Amino acid sequence: LKVTKEKAAEHHEAIILAASRSFRENGFDGVGVIEVMNLAGLTHGAFYGHFQSKAALAAEACRFSFEERLSVWPAGLTLAGFVSGYLSAKHRDQPSHGCPMAAFASSVGHQPAIVKREYARGLESHVRHVTAQFEALGHGKAQARKNATVLLSTLVGGIVMARSVSHTDRRLSDTIISDMKRSIFSQYGL
């Protein structure tokens, strides 16, 4: 049954949102088109009226995830606050609302080119954003960029490692998080 253009646009956004959440939670291959559509409150048949393929949705979901993450960045958030929030049990246990780099980094390599491209774009914009934070702290342009690259890679490593054992060795997972946080704080003097 046909619906309002506004309703259809809302549906489109709902699909992307649902995909963004469940792809981050279960990986691109861990959730199917049917499940995403049901999460969006629709049936699977309507999917190909909105997207050309699952890969196209994955790319959109990837783009949305990065965009959402940067858009909810609080105005006065310090680097210390950012690191603390990133390396937290909450972030580890809620990948669906978390960093898309940590969620997609190691599986995006096996995804279609369209997904890889959108991921690389998001990564670049994320690096730029953190670079600006370091520049605001007085670092030179080149050094700020290096710091941003290293900090983000380090954070991703910490959360990815913590998640990899969070259901098997909770204590080790907690240790990774706290040790990484302490190390980063001392390294950057936060």
Place this chain on the structure above:
Amino acid sequence: LKVTKEKAAEHHEAIILAASRSFRENGFDGVGVIEVMNLAGLTHGAFYGHFQSKAALAAEACRFSFEERLSVWPAGLTLAGFVSGYLSAKHRDQPSHGCPMAAFASSVGHQPAIVKREYARGLESHVRHVTAQFEALGHGKAQARKNATVLLSTLVGGIVMARSVSHTDRRLSDTIISDMKRSIFSQYGL
């Protein structure tokens, strides 16, 4: 056709080796039982005479990957040498022979419990091994363990991030590797 017990044992090892390589290269879900068996020089029908399930093979392949990695650790390898080899274009481009943590970290969470358990065991033994390296350098037990945890997480983050964009933005990928290496070297005074 029946084969010698020795041949059968060789086949068993060949399957694990092939799985270890292709799982690290393509992920647990990126390669099927048929492909693994063909890589091992057999047909898929023989698989369930060797393993109870694909998950059981994944667990064995995981265990083997960690074991192989530690067993080929050169006797006199310094931490600086280890870091240099880890954060290299060669390691980035050859995950099939590389670190199982970097290869499996973010997908092991979606694998059956038996795989998760074997991964956690390998991770723990890897941390212990690097801890011993730091102890040999004169660090106290607790500090050595912390250093090992942080170093490994940082290395994994670097290689995972570099791999995530290696087919899309080679320059950024190279930058991540070199910036991470420089940062780690200066942090640990290598």
Place this chain on the structure above:
DNA sequence: TGTACATCAGTGAACGCGCGTTCACTGATGTAC
């Protein structure tokens, strides 16, 4: 040592299932008069 036979590693066809995708159909929308 030689022979007959039970064992069993490996083969390849087949099964069931879930997935991404397609399509004929429905009925509310929104446009032309």
Place this chain on the structure above:
DNA sequence: TGTACATCAGTGAACGCGCGTTCACTGATGTAC
């Protein structure tokens, strides 16, 4: 503004494919005599 009709977002059955898994069968192994 009201009516008739073309449009098209959404539905749900169906398709093809690849995957993990099963199984009847083959024929070399290795054992019992």
